Amino acid sequence: MKKKNLVVIGNGMVGHKFLQCMIDKGATADWNLITFCEEPRMAYDRVNLSGFFLGKTADDLSLVEPDLYKNNNIQIHIGDRASTIDRTSKIITSANGVSVNYDKVVLATGSYPFVPPIKGKDADGTFVYRTIEDLEAMSAHAKKSKVGVVVGGGLLGLECANALKNMGLETHVVEFAPRLMPVQVDDVGGAVLKDQIEALGVKVHVNKSTTEIVNENGTVHKMVFADGSELQTDMIVFSAGIRPRDDIARDCGLVVGDRGGIVVNEACQTSDPDIHAIGECALYENRIYGLVAPGYTMATVAADHLCEPESNQFTGADMSTKLKLLGVDVASFGDAFAKTPGSKEIAIKDSINGTYKKLVVNESGSLLLGGILIGDASAYGNLLQLVQNAIVLPPHPEDLLMPPREGGSSFSMGVESLPDTAQICSCNNVTKAQICTAIQDQGLTDIGAVKKCTNAGTGCGGCVPLVTDLLKAELKAAGIEVKKDICEHFAFSRQELYSLIRTHQIKTFDELLDRHGSGSGCEICKPAIGSILASAWNDYVLTPTHAGLQDTNDAFLANIQKDGTYSVIPRIPGGEITPNMLIVIGEVARDFNLYTKITGGQRIDLLGARVDQLPLIWARLVNAGFESGHAYGKALRTVKSCVGSTWCRFGVQDSTSLAIEIELRYRGLRAPHKLKSAVSGCTRECAEAQSKDFGIIATEKGWNLYVCGNGGIRPQHAQLIAEDLDKETLIQYIDRFLMFYIRTANRLERTATWLNKMEGGLDYLKQVVIHDSLGICAELEAEMAYQVQTYACEWKATIADPEKLQRFNHFVNVDGPDPSLMRVEERGQVRPPFDHERSKERSVVMP
Amino acid sequence: MTQTTIPAVSQWQTICPLTRIIPNTGVCALVNNEQVAIFRIGDEVFAIANYDPFSKAYVLSRGIVGDRQGIPKVASPIYKQNFNLITGECLDDESVSVPVFPVRVTDGQIQVGIT
Numbered sequence: 027m028k029k030k031n032l033v034v035i036g037n038g039m040v041g042h043k044f045l046q047c048m049i050d051k052g053a054t055a056d057w058n059l060i061t062f063c064e065e066p067r068m069a070y071d072r073v074n075l076s077g078f079f080l081g082k083t084a085d086d087l088s089l090v091e092p093d094l095y096k097n098n099n100i101q102i103h104i105g106d107r108a109s110t111i112d113r114t115s116k117i118i119t120s121a122n123g124v125s126v127n128y129d130k131v132v133l134a135t136g137s138y139p140f141v142p143p144i145k146g147k148d149a150d151g152t153f154v155y156r157t158i159e160d161l162e163a164m165s166a167h168a169k170k171s172k173v174g175v176v177v178g179g180g181l182l183g184l185e186c187a188n189a190l191k192n193m194g195l196e197t198h199v200v201e202f203a204p205r206l207m208p209v210q211v212d213d214v215g216g217a218v219l220k221d222q223i224e225a226l227g228v229k230v231h232v233n234k235s236t237t238e239i240v241n242e243n244g245t246v247h248k249m250v251f252a253d254g255s256e257l258q259t260d261m262i263v264f265s266a267g268i269r270p271r272d273d274i275a276r277d278c279g280l281v282v283g284d285r286g287g288i289v290v291n292e293a294c295q296t297s298d299p300d301i302h303a304i305g306e307c308a309l310y311e312n313r314i315y316g317l318v319a320p321g322y323t324m325a326t327v328a329a330d331h332l333c334e335p336e337s338n339q340f341t342g343a344d345m346s347t348k349l350k351l352l353g354v355d356v357a358s359f360g361d362a363f364a365k366t367p368g369s370k371e372i373a374i375k376d377s378i379n380g381t382y383k384k385l386v387v388n389e390s391g392s393l394l395l396g397g398i399l400i401g402d403a404s405a406y407g408n409l410l411q412l413v414q415n416a417i418v419l420p421p422h423p424e425d426l427l428m429p430p431r432e433g434g435s436s437f438s439m440g441v442e443s444l445p446d447t448a449q450i451c452s453c454n455n456v457t458k459a460q461i462c463t464a465i466q467d468q469g470l471t472d473i474g475a476v477k478k479c480t481n482a483g484t485g486c487g488g489c490v491p492l493v494t495d496l497l498k499a500e501l502k503a504a505g506i507e508v509k510k511d512i513c514e515h516f517a518f519s520r521q522e523l524y525s526l527i528r529t530h531q532i533k534t535f536d537e538l539l540d541r542h543g544s545g546s547g548c549e550i551c552k553p554a555i556g557s558i559l560a561s562a563w564n565d566y567v568l569t570p571t572h573a574g575l576q577d578t579n580d581a582f583l584a585n586i587q588k589d590g591t592y593s594v595i596p597r598i599p600g601g602e603i604t605p606n607m608l609i610v611i612g613e614v615a616r617d618f619n620l621y622t623k624i625t626g627g628q629r630i631d632l633l634g635a636r637v638d639q640l641p642l643i644w645a646r647l648v649n650a651g652f653e654s655g656h657a658y659g660k661a662l663r664t665v666k667s668c669v670g671s672t673w674c675r676f677g678v679q680d681s682t683s684l685a686i687e688i689e690l691r692y693r694g695l696r697a698p699h700k701l702k703s704a705v706s707g708c709t710r711e712c713a714e715a716q717s718k719d720f721g722i723i724a725t726e727k728g729w730n731l732y733v734c735g736n737g738g739i740r741p742q743h744a745q746l747i748a749e750d751l752d753k754e755t756l757i758q759y760i761d762r763f764l765m766f767y768i769r770t771a772n773r774l775e776r777t778a779t780w781l782n783k784m785e786g787g788l789d790y791l792k793q794v795v796i797h798d799s800l801g802i803c804a805e806l807e808a809e810m811a812y813q814v815q816t817y818a819c820e821w822k823a824t825i826a827d828p829e830k831l832q833r834f835n836h837f838v839n840v841d842g843p844d845p846s847l848m849r850v851e852e853r854g855q856v857r858p859p860f861d862h863e864r865s866k867e868r869s870v871v872m873p
Numbered sequence: 874m875t876q877t878t879i880p881a882v883s884q885w886q887t888i889c890p891l892t893r894i895i896p897n898t899g900v901c902a903l904v905n906n907e908q909v910a911i912f913r914i915g916d917e918v919f920a921i922a923n924y925d926p927f928s929k930a931y932v933l934s935r936g937i938v939g940d941r942q943g944i945p946k947v948a949s950p951i952y953k954q955n956f957n958l959i960t961g962e963c964l965d966d967e968s969v970s971v972p973v974f975p976v977r978v979t980d981g982q983i984q985v986g987i988t
Contacts, residue, residue: 514941514942515939515940545939545940545942545943546897546914546938546939546940546945547897547939547940548937548939548940548941548946548948549936549937549939549948549953549955551939552937552939553937570895570896573895573898574895574896574897574898574937574938575937576937577937577950578932578935578936578937578950581898581935582935586932586935586950586951588928588930588951589928589930590928590930590931590932590935590951637935832893833895833900836901837901837902837903837908838888838889838893838894838900838901838902838911839888839889839902839903839904840902840903844908844931846908846930846931861929
């Protein structure tokens with residue numbers, strides 16, 4: 027059978043989704059797929075367009091995997107707009123003069139931004155916000171602007187305001203209606219949203235009708251409003267709604283709505299059965315669906331219909347939305363405006379926290395119909411499920427709006443109670459049954475795999491918590507314990523390995539592998555076990571039985587950098603250093619031509635040391651009295667401090683002395699992950715102790731101990747575990763805390779994550795560490811005492827051992843350094859060249 | 874264990890005694906002006922290029938050796954991709970591989986073949 031021609035006009039998000047559906051259905055066997063794309067690039071993620079201003083590139087935003095179209099024989103005409111449809115001879119012609127015969131057409135032409143007919147609207151400095159090109163133009167103009175105005179306080183307008191704000195402009199939003207987001211939120215919600223957004227520095231003007239844009243020298247100068255007021259600005263972005271792009275349909279005589287939009291039926295067919303329309307250009311029951319999820323549904327329906335007529339229908343779509351606008355959560359779902367006869371509202375406005383939450387329930391209060399959430403939309407996923415599945419509410423529906431009370435339990439709808447048909451991901455229309463089946467049939471055990479297999483959670487991401495709950499529930503139901511084996515060589519978790527090593531007094535990796543493992547080990551189990559052995563027995567990490575276990579950082583006692591050279595960080599306890607010691611560091615850095623930088627932990631980083639230079643550098647440092655800083659190890663790094671009562675007007679205790687004492691006590695202690703600490707001399711907290719694994723803050727009466735904080739990818743504040751301690755008790759608690767962490771944490775698990783996963787949380791940790799509920803505190807203290815007594819500087823030991831030093835030659839058979847290393851000068855120091863600099867004259871081969 | 878086809882060796886260059894390499898670690902040798910990473914697992918030796926194509930640094934000899942399902946391998950110390958020590962193939966990205974070199978132990982000395 028000869029293949030039929032199917033032409034898709036428009037390669038936006040919905041047009042691409044349609045093609046993807048056809049590919050997934052294997053429809054390329056029956057159809058030649060041809061698509062016209064007016065923009066200079068294939069479909070990209072318009073929903074996350076503002077990411078462009080945060081450094082995302084057009085490639086990052088692209089929705090089309092490279093070669094997807096090519097591999098499926100889809101012909102795409104990029105940068106070419108389909109201009110006419112000749113329905114009699116069934117030919118489509120493009121702006122570039124391409125003609126294509128068609129059997130079927132899918133119109134996915136999308137929409138264009140509506141620009142109100144205001145005098146002066148076409149001046150230089152006015153923009154719309156729809157395509158990457160629009161953003162590029164905005165971005166260029168913003169560089170020479172101070173003030174920017176967005177006309178339109180809807181969803182897209184606020185997103186656009188965020189972009190202007192991020193570009194450093196004084197940002198205004200001008201809205202014609204009496205409130206922001208008039209389509210999604212009510213008056214009270216709009217007011218709360220306005221307060222929140224103004225608190226972020228964006229000025230909001232509601233009830234404003236622009237009458238004129240006054241230009242000066244051809245460029246935007248000011249706006250004049252109907253109430254006589256004026257606003258000076260350098261640029262204006264119109265985001266006052268969208269209009270369907272239906273011109274090509276009008277021109278060929280298809281039926282369009284009075285206010286635009288190509289009229290379609292349940293199969294997304296237009297008045298010509300051979301032509302479909304989907305997405306924002308389509309008008310179903312007199313309504314345009316300006317969200318991506320309904321567009322995707324239409325794409326699926328059209329694809330189904332073309333392959334198998336009457337197999338699927340579009341009957342309208344849920345317009346529920348959850349977004350973060352300028353950092354403020356906004357959600358609107360179901361019957362948000364209580365239009366259902368007899369419906370009632372329950373609302374809480376919290377001006378302190380800037381939140382507004384409203385539920386709309388049916389007359390008897392037994393069913394949730396819709397709602398609005400501003401400021402905190404964390405309940406959105408659950409509430410939407412209650413609406414969509416008509417789940418009977420608890421006796422006090424108002425509890426749904428309250429956070430769980432101390433000691434009590436709030437109503438929470440377990441995922442188990444959802445019906446199989448419940449739509450979990452509305453962006454990609456994935457049901458609970460589909461997710462559960464995928465988990466069961468394909469044995470999925472992590473959220474990444476579930477997303478990949480089902481597409482759930484890959485749109486707006488709002489359903490990811492629900493999908494995660496489903497996964498957990500499925501795994502629990504299947505009796506699958508989430509696999510905790512450290513790797514293929516040991517069927518044990520880190521915690522189990524730790525206890526095997528302790529209980530059986532195992533001293534080497536080979537012994538453990540012999541008795542409890544298989545194979546020869548790998549880069550996962552070797553460093554983990556090397557670390558446990560160090561935590562338990564504190565042997566020198568480079569003894570022959572341990573050397574091969576260490577990651578390169580531990581193996582060479584320095585931090586490897588991208589070009590294979592290392593950085594050197596000597597210990598500077600508490601950040602206190604004498605001028606003479608500083609001079610030594612300076613001299614070493616100068617003599618070895620090392621790049622020098624101050625670290626965040628009050629130390630000095632010397633970068634670019636070749637492996638053969640490390641012993642020479644350390645010979646000098648050790649000789650001057652420096653010790654290893656263990657910056658290379660999963661070990662105690664640094665204890666930051668402020669100058670405390672010694673110098674500071676406000677200090678109440680001597681924080682520097684305590685920081686030094688603590689750093690010296692725990693130096694060299696190896697742990698599941700790095701450990702950082704700090705001591706502040708008063709509540710002003712200059713040492714940032716509350717961002718550390720353990721932090722100490724001075725009080726009038728003693729010391730407060732905080733635990734389990736960290737910075738990094740997911741910052742978390744440390745939590746107060748004990749107050750007003752004397753120094754002995756403080757150190758006792760820290761000993762116990764650290765050893766308990768070393769005993770029980772997973773590999774590479776920081777203290778914050780460890781605590782987050784701990785059943786019972788901080789209260790449980792207090793019970794163990796302070797009240798000795800497990801009766802192990804004496805053991806923990808003894809283990810720590812052993813660590814403290816057996817500490818030895820690894821670098822001092824290494825430079826004293828000629829055999830160990832052999833490993834620091836780059837070549838085993840000849841002298842000399844790695845000849846590939848190069849350096850470039852920058853700001854009076856050297857650094858490795860970037861790829862593009864490698865061949866240039868600026869690069870110099872390293873001496 | 875089957876060796877993949879490697880061009881005939883014209884000459885064997887002696888590198889160092891086997892005992893010079895701590896068991897289950899690697900060293901780097903300069904052979905015919907090329908950087909070669911030589912690994913010792915037990916008393917067996919393997920040789921692949923020292924150049925890590927992912928980081929573009931000469932560092933593979935400093936990786937951790939081990940096995941994946943019995944295949945001897947080394948993990949790059951920079952971004953941790955694993956390389957099959959017999960074939961040079963990257964186990965985490967099949968489009969990438971590194972050269973392998975003939976290597977043997979004769980009279981306690983490690984020798985790398987020059988082809």
